[in-house]
Amino acid sequence: MDIVRVEVYLDDASEPLAVVTEPPFNVRLDPAELGEGEHALTVVTHYQGGAKDHHEYAFDVSHKNNVFAGHISRAPLRAPIEVELVDAVERENPKAPNPVVYGLLPLALFLLVVVVSWYIAVRAESAAVDEPTNIQKIARSVAGAAPSAAKPAAGGADGEALYAANCASCHGASGEGVGSVFPALAGNDHLADAAYTIDVIVNGKPGTAMPAFGSRFSDEELAALVSYVRTSWNNSFGAVSAEDVASAR
Numbered sequence: 001m002d003i004v005r006v007e008v009y010l011d012d013a014s015e016p017l018a019v020v021t022e023p024p025f026n027v028r029l030d031p032a033e034l035g036e037g038e039h040a041l042t043v044v045t046h047y048q049g050g051a052k053d054h055h056e057y058a059f060d061v062s063h064k065n066n067v068f069a070g071h072i073s074r075a076p077l078r079a080p081i082e083v084e085l086v087d088a089v090e091r092e093n094p095k096a097p098n099p100v101v102y103g104l105l106p107l108a109l110f111l112l113v114v115v116v117s118w119y120i121a122v123r124a125e126s127a128a129v130d131e132p133t134n135i136q137k138i139a140r141s142v143a144g145a146a147p148s149a150a151k152p153a154a155g156g157a158d159g160e161a162l163y164a165a166n167c168a169s170c171h172g173a174s175g176e177g178v179g180s181v182f183p184a185l186a187g188n189d190h191l192a193d194a195a196y197t198i199d200v201i202v203n204g205k206p207g208t209a210m211p212a213f214g215s216r217f218s219d220e221e222l223a224a225l226v227s228y229v230r231t232s233w234n235n236s237f238g239a240v241s242a243e244d245v246a247s248a249r
């Protein structure tokens with residue numbers, strides 16, 4: 001017998017849910033649009049010549065956990081029709097959010113914990129590294145400052161070199177002097193008087209072998225010389241500045 005059409009009714013509807021006239025006789029049914037609980041599909045098959053048959057198929061719809069399960073197995077379909085229950089996975093892929101929520105969320109939390117721990121560890125490590133680094137920096141700056149303090153050569157003048165070249169021949173390489181002729185500068189209390197020391201070196205001592213160096217050297221060089229003799233060989237009379245020399249000229 002040739003099928004003219006198949007009408008599918010849902011529950012007590014008077015209008016058919018679907019009417020199919022050609023094979024394949026497929027009817028798509030989305031359980032999401034149905035209420036929870038029992039439903040019935042009525043399939044009316046019209047044959048050529050006016051004959052028809054009538055089958056009713058009960059099924060359940062469950063919306064548990066947002067996953068729809070349509071059970072149509074209670075009454076196997078015998079009519080020439082396939083009722084395709086739209087699977088929840090097929091409709092909106094509802095199983096995909098589950099791995100996201102139950103699989104990726106813990107993973108994300110785990111990664112967050114790892115990243116935070118790593119951050120804390122790195123912070124602690126860098127803090128531990130910073131401390132000695134800063135101490136080293138301070139030590140380095142102190143060490144760097146020390147030589148320039150030992151050389152109070154103002155304006156880059158080297159008091160030690162100037163002394164060696166201009167004074168050591170008479171006053172000794174270490175300021176020890178030569179007998180009673182050239183006075184020792186090491187341990188010489190006269191050098192405690194800065195103005196006197198500057199005056200002697202700038203103007204010399206007329207009538208003695210002590211030459212005047214004021215016209216030979218700049219204020220900076222003279223300050224370096226004066227500072228050198230006042231701070232060397234255990235002398236600790238302090239450095240003088242180029243301004244001190246200039247005002248003494």
Ligand code: HEC
Nearest residue numbers: 166167170181182183188190197200201205208209210211
């Ligand atoms: C040619 C030798 C000679 C040279 C070079 C010389 N001096 Fe003198 N200097 C003397 C003599 C000599 C005296 C002692 C003068 C006096 O008081 O009778 C003296 C005295 C001094 C004094 C004073 C010491 C005191 O006890 O009062 C100072 C300071 C001094 N010289 C520094 C220097 C410096 C710095 C230089 C180098 C830039 C220098 N002299 C170069 C011979 C020299």
